[in-house]
Amino acid sequence: MVESDKERPVIFGEYMVSRRTTVRATAKAFGVSKSTVHKDLSERLPGISPALYAKVKEILEENKQQRHIRGGLATKHKYEEQHLLAVNAANAAKKQKI
Structure with missing residues (x-):
């Protein structure tokens, strides 16, 4: 999965909002680390899409x-x-003893 630095946080955010998932579940769904998801959502997403954030x-x-x-x-x-x-x-x- 190759996205730009601006697409990935939006994809993660939309996935999390639509399914109300955790960071861990989102990371597992996309095959990335929890740290990646958390950093994208907490640091990058606010500058890209404040409403989604x-x-x-x-x-x-x-x-x-x-x-x-x-x-x-x-x-x-x-x-x-x-x-x-x-x-x-x-x-x-017990069964073996009987």
Whole structure:
């Protein structure tokens, strides 16, 4: 994907606004780093398209406010999965003893 320095921030911004995605999801969709997306959106986009930047900034702020919730849910799912694996292993060990 080859765009000019002025096209890429707009493409990222439009994608983020249309799908209300995170920086991480946007980076993954375009196959670039989170740093690239963040720099394009926070530093380059305001000079190119202030109106689009205002919309992107709202989404970035919303994502920032929800960050601790997402992190907590990810940790919860991690430990639930580990618990299920441990239970399955214990059940398998019991079946082998019988």
